Amino acid sequence: MEFPTLSYLNEHGELSPDCTYAIPDDLLLKGYKTMVLTRLVDERMINLQRQGAISFAMSSLGEEACSVASAAALQLEDWIYPQYREDGAIFWRGFSVVQYVHHMFSDSKDLTLGRQMPNHFGSRALNVVTVSSPIATQIPHAAGCAYAMKLQGEKAVSICYFGEGATSEGDFHTGLNFAAVRKVPAIFFCRNNGYAISTPCERQFASKGIAPKGEGYGVPAFRIDGNDYFAIHETVSKARQRAIEGGGPTLIEAMTYRMGAHSTSDDPSQYRTTEETEIWRAKDPIMRLRRYLEHKSLWDATQDKAWHEKVTAEIQQAVEEAKQTPKPEKHSLIENVYFAVPPNLEEQLHEAEKSPHA
Numbered sequence: 001m002e003f004p005t006l007s008y009l010n011e012h013g014e015l016s017p018d019c020t021y022a023i024p025d026d027l028l029l030k031g032y033k034t035m036v037l038t039r040l041v042d043e044r045m046i047n048l049q050r051q052g053a054i055s056f057a058m059s060s061l062g063e064e065a066c067s068v069a070s071a072a073a074l075q076l077e078d079w080i081y082p083q084y085r086e087d088g089a090i091f092w093r094g095f096s097v098v099q100y101v102h103h104m105f106s107d108s109k110d111l112t113l114g115r116q117m118p119n120h121f122g123s124r125a126l127n128v129v130t131v132s133s134p135i136a137t138q139i140p141h142a143a144g145c146a147y148a149m150k151l152q153g154e155k156a157v158s159i160c161y162f163g164e165g166a167t168s169e170g171d172f173h174t175g176l177n178f179a180a181v182r183k184v185p186a187i188f189f190c191r192n193n194g195y196a197i198s199t200p201c202e203r204q205f206a207s208k209g210i211a212p213k214g215e216g217y218g219v220p221a222f223r224i225d226g227n228d229y230f231a232i233h234e235t236v237s238k239a240r241q242r243a244i245e246g247g248g249p250t251l252i253e254a255m256t257y258r259m260g261a262h263s264t265s266d267d268p269s270q271y272r273t274t275e276e277t278e279i280w281r282a283k284d285p286i287m288r289l290r291r292y293l294e295h296k297s298l299w300d301a302t303q304d305k306a307w308h309e310k311v312t313a314e315i316q317q318a319v320e321e322a323k324q325t326p327k328p329e330k331h332s333l334i335e336n337v338y339f340a341v342p343p344n345l346e347e348q349l350h351e352a353e354k355s356p357h358a
Contacts, residue, residue, distance in 0.1 A: 003211040005255055006235065007225035011283055013291025021234040023072075025298055030092075031072050031229060032293060033307060035064040035286050038088040040311050041097060042260075045104050045118070048319065049264045054104050058119045060085035062227070062259030065285035066191050067161070068092050069232035074159060074240060079149075080128045081142040081160040084119045085191065089161075093126040097311075101318035107325040113332045119263075136166040139175035139188065146184035146249070157243045159187040159236070164253075165196025167213060168204050176217045176251065185243035187236060188219070188251045191226060193258040198271040214251030226254030227285035257283070 008019035023031075042059040049057040060067065067088035071080065080089055087100065099111070103121050106114035111123065112130065122130030129145075132138050142160035149156050166172055167190065179186045190210045194201060207213060214221030222239075224231045232254060239250035257280035261268050268277075293299035330353060334345040 001208060001212045001215065003209065003221065003223040003253070005223050005225055006231045007228050008230040008234075009225075009228045009288055009292060011288055013288055013293075013295055015230065015292060019230055019234075021230060021237075023230065023233055025296075027072060028229070028289070028293065029298060031068050032286070032289050032299065034068045034088060034092050035289070036307060037097070037311050038064050038068065038091055039286060040308065041087065041091075041100060041315060044315050044319070045101075046260075046264060048104070049118075053319075053323070054118055055106070056118045056264055057104070058084050058263045059260040060088060062280060062284065063191055063193060063256050064088050065229050065232055065289070066189070066226050066254050066256055069229045070159065070161075070189055070236045073233045073236035075156065076127065077154070077156040078127065078240070079142070079145050079156070079158040080126075081138040081145070081158060082121070082128065082131055083138065083161045083163060083166070083191075084131050085163075086161050087119070087121060090121055090123060090126060090128050093123075093128065095121070095123055095126060095128075097314050098318040098321060099123075101315070101322045102325065105322040105325065106327070107322055108328045109322075109325050110328070113328040115332075136162060136169035136171035136175075138162070139166065139171045140178065141175075142188070143175040143179040143182075143184055143186055143249075146179065146186035146243075147182050150182070150184050155244045157185040157187055157240050159189055161189045161191065163196060164190055164192040164194075164201060164210055165199065165204060166190075167210055168196070172213075173217075176214065176219055176249070179249040180218045183246065183248035185246075186249040187239045187243065188214070188249060189236070190251065190253045191256055192253050193226075193256050195258060195262070195268075195272070197262045197266060198268075200271075209255075210253040211251065219249050219251045221251040221253065223253045223255065226256030227283050227288060229285065229289045256285075259284075 008016045045057040048054045067086040071089035071092040102109040104118045120131040122128050142158040146158040211221040211223045224235050
């Protein structure tokens with residue numbers, strides 16, 4: 001089963017004449033700025049982890065278009081179920097740098113009060129469900145959310161992000177089958193970046209990519225260039241329209257590449273070559289869109305330098321604030337889990353507070 005890869009914007013920032021899909025200039029500029037912001041935040045968080053200031057960090061280096069362009073094609077009432085490389089999506093929706101940095105520091109201003117690992121962001125106000133550590137668990141959750149919206153007659157969709165490695169989990173098959181049978185308004189967005197940590201695609205599955213798996217469940221599937229802002233935006237926009245019109249779910253396989261490590265606990269030099277990474281560096285989604293904007297006289301080097309400096313200063317200010325922010329109160333460990341805190345948890349907390357290590 002062959003699936004052609006939809007691609008409009010090449011590495012030189014040139015848009016194919018086959019592309020009849022238009023994105024307003026202001027939204028393209030916002031998309032570019034959000035991708036740059038995402039990359040600069042990711043880079044700083046990795047540096048902070050190496051310095052011991054935070055415990056963990058992950059980067060979406062090379063995959064920023066997947067989250068930002070897809071989020072840009074949605075509406076605020078749509079629900080986002082991210083994996084952990086979708087910080088670009090929450091930034092698009094208005095999550096601030098300082099909010100994100102507080103989360104990464106797990107301090108008292110973190111929305112989750114340090115109950116989640118870093119990079120496990122979320123925002124109820126922005127309809128972004130908190131990241132879950134176990135791989136693929138968000139897939140059936142997104143299907144269930146979409147089914148609930150269908151039953152309630154809401155004109156909205158859920159979008160679920162995951163890597164190709166997640167399709168090896170049972171949750172993927174359960175979620176897609178449920179969504180297909182119930183014809184729920186869901187978009188399943190797979191970032192096929194080549195590796196499930198250190199395991200390459202050819203050692204994960206024998207199918208020709210992920211798209212055929214959607215067809216196997218009766219879910220329309222599309223393969224797109226995951227570094228092409230236009231191809232992503234168009235495909236997600238059409239999938240959303242189809243979903244709210246009652247057409248059911250869509251599976252999107254975005255072909256991209258993780259240019260950095262899987263996380264700060266990973267060393268990619270142990271399982272892939274520098275030459276392979278350099279091939280994909282030339283396909284950088286940020287540079288691709290920047291060149292397009294420059295060709296259209298919508299952006300230039302002076303504006304780019306100013307934006308980098310502005311974002312860098314904003315990140316630095318957020319980091320300084322987070323370093324001065326205390327950790328959450330210990331009592332928060334047992335709150336917001338039960339309607340009323342059970343006596344045994346109160347007792348355990350008091351015992352822990354007596355400990356010399358508390």
